[in-house]
Amino acid sequence: xxxxxxxxxDCHAGLPAQQYRExxxxxxxxxxxxxxPIQKEMTDKSEQVFLLKEINDQWRAGVEAHLTxxxxxxxxxxxxxxxxxxxxxxxxxxxxEQNAPPFGAGLSLPTKDIVPELQWAGARAHNRWxxxxxxxxxxxxxxxxxxxxxxxxxxxxxEARWAKENGLRGMMIPAMTNDFExxxxxxxxxxxxxxxxxxxxxxxxxxPGPMQQFFxxxxxxxxxxxxxxxxxxxxxxxxxWTYRPLIFMLWGGVFERFPKLKCSVTETGQGWLLPPLLxxxxxxxxxxxxxxxxxxxxxxxxxxxxxxFRRNCAIGASCMPRExxxxxxxxxxxxxxxxxxxxxxxxxxxxxxxxxxxxxxxxPEADVAAMxxxxxxxxxxFDRAAIDxxxxxxxPLRAAxxx
Amino acid sequence: xxxxxxxxxDCHAGLPAQQYRExxxxxxxxxxxxxxPIQKEMTDKSEQVFLLKEINDQWRAGVEAHLTxxxxxxxxxxxxxxxxxxxxxxxxxxxxEQNAPPFGAGLSLPTKDIVPELQWAGARAHNRWxxxxxxxxxxxxxxxxxxxxxxxxxxxxxEARWAKENGLRGMMIPAMTNDFExxxxxxxxxxxxxxxxxxxxxxxxxxPGPMQQFFxxxxxxxxxxxxxxxxxxxxxxxxxWTYRPLIFMLWGGVFERFPKLKCSVTETGQGWLLPPLLxxxxxxxxxxxxxxxxxxxxxxxxxxxxxxFRRNCAIGASCMPRExxxxxxxxxxxxxxxxxxxxxxxxxxxxxxxxxxxxxxxxPEADVAAMxxxxxxxxxxFDRAAIDxxxxxxxPLRAAxxx
Numbered sequence: 001x002x003x004x005x006x007x008x009x010d011c012h013a014g015l016p017a018q019q020y021r022e023x024x025x026x027x028x029x030x031x032x033x034x035x036x037p038i039q040k041e042m043t044d045k046s047e048q049v050f051l052l053k054e055i056n057d058q059w060r061a062g063v064e065a066h067l068t069x070x071x072x073x074x075x076x077x078x079x080x081x082x083x084x085x086x087x088x089x090x091x092x093x094x095x096x097e098q099n100a101p102p103f104g105a106g107l108s109l110p111t112k113d114i115v116p117e118l119q120w121a122g123a124r125a126h127n128r129w130x131x132x133x134x135x136x137x138x139x140x141x142x143x144x145x146x147x148x149x150x151x152x153x154x155x156x157x158x159e160a161r162w163a164k165e166n167g168l169r170g171m172m173i174p175a176m177t178n179d180f181e182x183x184x185x186x187x188x189x190x191x192x193x194x195x196x197x198x199x200x201x202x203x204x205x206x207x208p209g210p211m212q213q214f215f216x217x218x219x220x221x222x223x224x225x226x227x228x229x230x231x232x233x234x235x236x237x238x239x240x241w242t243y244r245p246l247i248f249m250l251w252g253g254v255f256e257r258f259p260k261l262k263c264s265v266t267e268t269g270q271g272w273l274l275p276p277l278l279x280x281x282x283x284x285x286x287x288x289x290x291x292x293x294x295x296x297x298x299x300x301x302x303x304x305x306x307x308x309f310r311r312n313c314a315i316g317a318s319c320m321p322r323e324x325x326x327x328x329x330x331x332x333x334x335x336x337x338x339x340x341x342x343x344x345x346x347x348x349x350x351x352x353x354x355x356x357x358x359x360x361x362x363x364p365e366a367d368v369a370a371m372x373x374x375x376x377x378x379x380x381x382f383d384r385a386a387i388d389x390x391x392x393x394x395x396p397l398r399a400a401x402x403x
Numbered sequence: 404x405x406x407x408x409x410x411x412x413d414c415h416a417g418l419p420a421q422q423y424r425e426x427x428x429x430x431x432x433x434x435x436x437x438x439x440p441i442q443k444e445m446t447d448k449s450e451q452v453f454l455l456k457e458i459n460d461q462w463r464a465g466v467e468a469h470l471t472x473x474x475x476x477x478x479x480x481x482x483x484x485x486x487x488x489x490x491x492x493x494x495x496x497x498x499x500e501q502n503a504p505p506f507g508a509g510l511s512l513p514t515k516d517i518v519p520e521l522q523w524a525g526a527r528a529h530n531r532w533x534x535x536x537x538x539x540x541x542x543x544x545x546x547x548x549x550x551x552x553x554x555x556x557x558x559x560x561x562e563a564r565w566a567k568e569n570g571l572r573g574m575m576i577p578a579m580t581n582d583f584e585x586x587x588x589x590x591x592x593x594x595x596x597x598x599x600x601x602x603x604x605x606x607x608x609x610x611p612g613p614m615q616q617f618f619x620x621x622x623x624x625x626x627x628x629x630x631x632x633x634x635x636x637x638x639x640x641x642x643x644w645t646y647r648p649l650i651f652m653l654w655g656g657v658f659e660r661f662p663k664l665k666c667s668v669t670e671t672g673q674g675w676l677l678p679p680l681l682x683x684x685x686x687x688x689x690x691x692x693x694x695x696x697x698x699x700x701x702x703x704x705x706x707x708x709x710x711x712f713r714r715n716c717a718i719g720a721s722c723m724p725r726e727x728x729x730x731x732x733x734x735x736x737x738x739x740x741x742x743x744x745x746x747x748x749x750x751x752x753x754x755x756x757x758x759x760x761x762x763x764x765x766x767p768e769a770d771v772a773a774m775x776x777x778x779x780x781x782x783x784x785f786d787r788a789a790i791d792x793x794x795x796x797x798x799p800l801r802a803a804x805x806x
Contacts, residue, residue, distance in 0.1 A: 182616050184632050213585050229587050229654030231700035235687050236650050240643065247639050251632030272683045280675045284638050297634035 004369055004398055005391025006356070007376035008080075009316035010205075010266050010339030010347075011088040014099030014106070015071045015129055023125035024102065028118065032102055035118075043098060046220040059345040060095065066350065067343050070094030073136050080140070083340055083352035086373065086391040087382055089142045089316065090134065091172060091205050091266070092126055095343050101126035105146050107207035110174050116151035123148055123159070131166040139386040144170035144203050150180040153191050160194045169380065170201040170264070175242045176208045183245050184252025192254055196261045201380060205316075206242040206267040209234055239268040243277060246313065250281065253300045255308040262379065266316025267341065271324040274315065274331055281305035310334065314379040317371070319346055322359050328367060337376040353396060362403035369398075407772055407801055408794025409759070410779035411483075412719035413608075413669050413742030413750075414491040417502030417509070418474045418532055426528035427505065431521065435505055438521075446501060449623040462748040463498065469753065470746050473497030476539050483543070486743055486755035489776065489794040490785055492545045492719065493537065494575060494608050494669070495529055498746050504529035508549050510610035513577050519554035526551055526562070534569040542789040547573035547606050553583040556594050563597040572783065573604040573667070578645045579611045586648050587655025595657055599664045604783060608719075609645040609670040612637055642671040646680060649716065653684065656703045658711040665782065669719025670744065674727040677718065677734055684708035713738065717782040720774070722749055725762050731770060740779040756799060765806035772801075 015023075017036060024032055047053040060067060069076035071094060080088060093099060093106045100106035103122030104114050123146040134143040145163040149156040150173075160171055173191075181187055195202055214230040214237075216222045224230055242265055255261060268274075285304045303311075310332060317324060318339040328336055338356070341347025348355040360368045373391065377384050418426075420439060427435055450456040463470060472479035474497060483491065496502060496509045506525030507514030513522065526549040537546040548566040552559040552574075563574055576594075584590055598605055617633040617640075619625045627633055645668055658664060671677075688707045706714075713735060720727060721742040731739055741759070744750025751758040763771045776794065780787050 177616070179615075179620075181619070182630075182636070184630055184636060185619075186629055186631075212582075213580070216584070216588075217582075226589055227585075227587055228589075228656050228703055229651075229700055232654035232684075232687060233585070233587060233651055235700075236654065236684055237647075244640075248632075248636055251635035251639065253631050269683070272679045272686070276675045276679050280672070281639055283675070284635060297632055297638075300631055 001388065001392060002398055003392055003395035004084075004401070005087075005373040005377070005388050005395050006083075006085045007087040007089070007337065007373040007380075007382065007387070008083070008085045008340040008342065009089050009264070009314075009337035009376050009380075010318040010341050011090050012093050012099075012342065012344060013070055013076070013090045013130065013133060014092055014094030014101065014126070016099060017102070019071070020102050020122070020125045020129070023128045024121055025124070028102075028121040031118065035103065039100075039102070042220055043100070056345065063343075063350055067095045070099050070343050071133075073133060076133075079342060079349065081394045083342065083349055084356075084394055084396045085340060085352070086394055087140045087142065087376070087387045088342075089144060089170065089203075089264075089266075089339070089376070089380060090130060091144050091203070092130075092146050093207075101146060105148060107205055108211075109146070109148050109208070110150055110176070110178065116148070119148045119151065120155060120159075122146075124162075127159070127163060127166075127168060131163075131168055134167055138167055139383055140390060142170065142380050142382070143168040144172045144201075147171045147173050149173040149188070149191060150177060153187055156191045157194045160191065160198055160200055164198040164200060169199075170203045171195060172203040172205060173245075174208065175204045175206075175245055176210070177245070177248075182252075183248040183254065188254075189257065192258045192261050196258045199381065202261065202263040204242050204245055204263070204265045206238050209238050209241045239273050242266075242268045243273060246309070247277075247281070250305040250308055251297070251301075255312045256301055256303070259312075261312060263313045264316055264337075264379070265313065266339065267318040268315065271321065271327055271331060275327070278306045278309060314375065319348065320359050320371075325359050325363055325371065328371065333367065333370065334375055334378075336371045337379065338372050356396065357400060361401050363401075365398060365401065368401055404791065404795060405801055406795055406798035407487075407804070408490075408776040408780070408791050408798050409486075409488045410490040410492070410740065410776040410783075410785065410790070411486070411488045411743040411745065412492050412667070412717075412740035412779050412783075413721040413744050414493050415496050415502075415745065415747060416473055416479070416493045416533065416536060417495055417497030417504065417529070419502060420505070422474070423505050423525070423528045423532070426531045427524055428527070431505075431524040434521065438506065442503075442505070445623055446503070459748065466746075466753055470498045473502050473746050474536075476536060479536075482745060482752065484797045486745070486752055487759075487797055487799045488743060488755070489797055490543045490545065490779070490790050491745075492547060492573065492606075492667075492669075492742070492779070492783060493533060494547050494606070495533075495549050496610075504549060508551060510575075510608055511614075512549065512551050512611070513553055513579065513581065519551070522551045522554065523558060523562075525549075527565075530562070530566060530569070530571060534566075534571055537570055541570055542786055543793060545573065545783050545785070546571040547575045547604075550574045550576050552576040552591070552594060553580060556590055559594045560597045563594065563601055563603055567601040567603060572602075573606045574598060575606045575608060576648075577611065578607045578609075578648055579613070580648070580651075585655075586651040586657065591657075592660065595661045595664050599661045602784065604665040604667055607645050607648055607666070607668045609641050612641050612644045642676050645669075645671045646676060649712070650680075650684070653708040653711055654700070654704075658715045659704055659706070662715075664715060666716050667719055667740075667782070668716065669742065670721040671718065674724065674730055674734060678730070681709045681712060717778065722751065723762050723774075728762050728766055728774065731774065736770065736773065737778055737781075739774045740782065741775050759799065760803060764804050766804075768801060768804065771804055
């Protein structure tokens with residue numbers, strides 16, 4: 001093979017908001033029509049809260065013609081091919097926040113003050129459409145279903161079965177559990193069991209955080225002038241909030257009870273937080289002095305947190321800087337899965353070919369192959385022969401990455 | 404000088420619960436009498452939740468005669484001298500959780516479901532007693548007042564003035580702001596102003612966390628069997644929850660508006676989290692690609708987060724392992740202030756002389772002097788000549804620390 005097979009572990013897709021209507025169960029369409037202008041207003045306001053409307057408009061103006069790949073299949077394939085990407089993991093929320101599923105069932109779920117039935121309906125609308133999108137070519141497209149699990153674990157199990165039957169392969173559940181039990185609690189076991197049995201990957205994607213603490217209780221509609229630096233706080237904490245469910249699952253013994261369960265964490269600035277986090281977790285697993293007064297909290301675990309992490313988890317490394325590629329052994333050589341984040345403005349698209357060279361050029365070829373695609377192929381279970389055949393057509397030449 | 408002057412940046416003091424009664428304003432004594440058995444039951448139950456009653460009992464049995472130094476001044480001096488400690492920073496909660504101020508006004512404030520007036524009353528009872536304790540020798544004892552600031556900023560300002568007038572020199576405010584505004588919000592400015600004007604240090608001490616998320620909504624009274632690994636989650640997150648207010652203050656521009664305000668963070672496992680945290684904060688301060696879509700959140704800051712941290716903050720490094728002493732430059736050579744954590748079981752007491760040798764032996768003498776005492780003398784404003792005179796009596800011989 002003279003080309004790398006690239007899998008983007010972090011892509012997004014979503015319909016223009018009004019087009020979700022036909023994918024909703026009919027009984028939710030009336031309330032959808034009422035909610036649509038409010039959702040639009042909140043999205044616009046949210047862009048203002050983040051002081052980013054101008055930047056987003058600028059970004060969109062430059063690449064607008066290709067952003068329709070967020071929902072248009074032919075355009076999407078054109079973009080993927082142009083980026084040299086053979087396969088992709090698809091999360092919700094297409095172009096920035098403008099293509100999120102109805103009723104807050106997107107990256108930032110669970111949203112405050114939402115009726116559970118509506119959020120389930122929004123998630124299902126998105127999942128139906130996504131299953132359609134992926135069905136164009138299941139070899140290339142790994143669709144992640146949205147699952148607002150907290151409201152009802154049995155519904156989550158049903159949605160997992162539906163996802164499997166309809167060709168979706170991951171379940172994105174809320175990173176924030178808020179006032180619900182954390183993921184160490186036994187109530188989620190039926191869901192872990194279903195995902196393990198069905199071979200569905202549990203997925204967390206960055207985005208959520210305690211927005212009211214950052215921007216005030218009226219977020220996104222309130223005035224943020226009284227909350228200086230709130231965006232800085234948000235971006236400083238957002239990765240923590242996405243890793244956090246793993247802390248609960250690791251200590252809770254989820255991977256002890258479900259040894260084949262797979263779990264990914266995506267767009268979490270892998271480099272700065274993960275190595276010290278894993279060192280710290282293992283320190284508490286092995287330490288006996290500082291934590292002795294806290295009694296036994298580990299005898300239900302047969303391995304250290306890092307051992308579970310290496311066996312059961314992987315990292316969707318969006319916008320991956322070169323220092324993360326160089327620090328791959330500390331992060332986990334088998335865990336790093338590069339991602340483009342298309343069509344989000346912070347991602348590599350439309351500069352992917354140059355960006356991947358900047359990130360990986362000169363590193364050992366086998367390592368580059370693993371981070372660009374091989375790790376994702378193994379972890380997410382792509383059909384290697386079939387995806388390599390696509391990579392052989394569209395992937396970048398390996399020779400260009402030589403030192 | 405042939406001896407090091409040691410300041411313990413982390414000591415604790417508290418009365419046996421019932422003895423706080425006489426320090427309460429009279430109108431709160433009746434409810435205190437009613438609450439006392441409940442508080443005792445909750446403390447006992449909390450020890451069981453942490454599965455640690457046996458360990459604590461064991462610990463107490465071995466050193467019981469000296470634990471009364473948590474409130475008995477003569478015993479305290481005997482312990483400090485035995486440890487070789489010249490000066491100390493005193494936080495609430497004496498022997499583990501058994502000597503906490505009334506009405507939840509201790510390390511874990513704010514407590515859920517507490518009437519604000521009661522928590523203020525409990526804090527004031529503790530502060531009165533602590534001022535008495537410190538008045539025995541203001542050169543040695545730096546008392547930190549408890550201040551449940553969230554309920555009422557004006558009350559906080561009043562308490563700061565009272566603290567100053569009565570010889571206390573730090574204000575411990577809640578690390579968790581919960582549903583109140585975070586510390587980036589302007590509502591706290593009068594308090595920062597008062598602390599800056601009065602020369603009082605704002606103090607955060609580890610302990611608090613979202614306990615209901617770890618142990619269930621009925622914590623500490625509920626059954627924790629459904630929450631496996633909860634203690635592991637708690638100890639893995641507890642340092643984050645104590646550093647967190649700094650993230651809000653740094654981005655919020657608190658140290659920009661109050662350039663002489665001092666703020667310490669104590670018992671937070673400095674080594675694993677702080678260097679990557681500071682690197683990450685500065686990355687977001689300097690970065691323009693990933694966060695460009697988030698607009699301007701830094702033009703109100705004239706320095707980077709790390710610059711403010713180095714200028715305005717310091718770290719109470721309890722139970723300091725040798726790797727932290729060796730990693731002192733990454734953590735901050737001027738920020739590390741060693742602490743004994745007396746009389747908590749995870750601290751160095753009663754093995755302080757051997758422990759400080761294990762931590763510091765063979766490192767450059769000037770650096771050891773700074774970490775053991777010099778940094779705390781400068782940061783907290785001890786009278787250097789007076790405290791060195793005590794150090795010359797009780798401190799460890801410098802020669803013993805030579806390589």
